Amino acid sequence: MAGEERDIKVHIDNVKKTYMGRTGEVVALNGVNLDIADNEFVTVVGPSGCGKSTLLNIIAGLLEPTSGTVTCNGKVVTGTGPDRGVVFQQYALFPWLTVKKNVMFGLNMKGIKGEEAEEIAMKYIKMVDLEKFVNHYPKELSGGMKQRVAIARAYAANPEVLLMDEPFGALDAQTRTQLQQELLDTWEKEMKTCFFITHDVDEALILGQRVVIMSARPGRIKDIIDVDIPYPRDQETKMSPRFLELKNLIWSQVYQEYLEVRK
Amino acid sequence: MGDKSLTKNGGKQGGKLMSRIWLLISLAVALGLWTLLSVLPQTARSFPNVIVTLSQIPVVIERGILWKDLSSSLISVGAGYALGFVIALPVAILMAWYKPVRNIIEPWIQFIRNIPPLAYVPLIVIAAGVGRRPQIIVITIATFLIMCITMYQGIINIDETLIKAARVLGARDKDIFIRVLAPASLPFVLTAIRLGASVALTTLIAAESTGAFAGLGMRIRSFNNNFETAPMLLYIIIIGVIGITVEKIIKLLERKLTGWQEKREI
Ligand SMILES: Nc1ncnc2c1ncn2[C@@H]1O[C@H](COP(=O)(O)OP(=O)(O)OP(=O)(O)O)[C@@H](O)[C@H]1O
């Protein structure tokens, strides 16, 4: 179970976010409260437009909440920081840098240069199985490979919290399954706190210790499901009765929200 | 199925010889047409044949005008074009950065861009007199407009997630400028340079209608007044050769510097 006793890594306190849209104010988030424990893997599902990305960007420090606070390691988030890394859906690799230089970017920003940076970068490039492509440019890689590079780049900067916004959303089912497995492996090895947004209930369940279900208009947390299925999880886990039971539970709630949004 | 990332520039290998052959064929067709034009009674007067035209090369050299015209035109074009670029780059950056600057400048750039330079040449001559100065001003204006708009549109379309990704990885404003915005804009800067070069040359005739004492464009008009069609045709071809050479060089540079690009623009 997600530990009541564990240290809290990220504390989201009554966060509200409104955007100034063309037609007036859009309340993207309203009264969001969530505590994420150290090393915890939290997944987030919810209908499109419910504010998942907004929440992630606020945790990352890329967006300011209209009111409320996010605390990471006990410090209030006021901007981006080395304790938090992000993997974006659109990969966001720098197309003018090779795989190796992309992975080294965060290290260079931290002042780690030359051989030391290369060594660390190579470690993570090996971790995602791309040694053969170190000197390739992103345009020479498939979608799955690009996302592997993005994951290696995020890991190499060594954040404590990894924020992922539908990182596998653009990939085909097979690649997606493979990357999920790899992500779980590295999570178990590297001990990071993960906040993972997805549209896919299966994905949320296979990865997360807790699944956060968000509701739309205004975006808030509707329910949090503890996934009491032990790791390691694999494809067979998806056939287990408990998995299917939880899947139904989550799906019905998400579907309800979907219908709400349609109205 | 449907995997976009698998598209490769297929059929590139062995294409080099083929493209050489096609180039030769194209050249032969052009020569054929030219010869035809030089024979047909309706067009013979304005299209002296290849031999007559090319035999004008030693003549114009001997008359001492070719080098004078070439250097005069290249100085005007080079100076105007360089000035145009030096002004366009910061203006494009400011337009991309600050909304007020964009809102004020963009409409009139778009407006002037559609006016043929020949139309406003008299105004410039009235303001700046005759000689080198108005020539440079005309080319500066024309190249500035095209380069500014091209670079501005490139910079404004830089993928915002790249900036976000850099920020999350610890980049500060200075790093973002040097390590993200600069390389991300490079393709557009190079495209602007290429389009600017082409505009600089096509503006040449207009620029040299300002009462120039020498220059390719000025000479073409004076040949025209004396019914010297052979050297005129030669000069027209020289402008074309300069244009295509500059374009090839810039394209090579683009391939060298921005080969990392996902898709290449035209
Ligand atoms: N910059 C913005 N200006 C105005 N409204 C915005 C802006 N960004 C997001 N919104 C609105 O805020 C709401 C939440 O957007 P957000 O991107 O966080 O949703 P999401 O849950 O990530 O959706 P999806 O699953 O489609 O990615 C949406 O209604 C959206 O239209």
Ligand SMILES: [Mg+2]
């Ligand atoms: Mg989103």
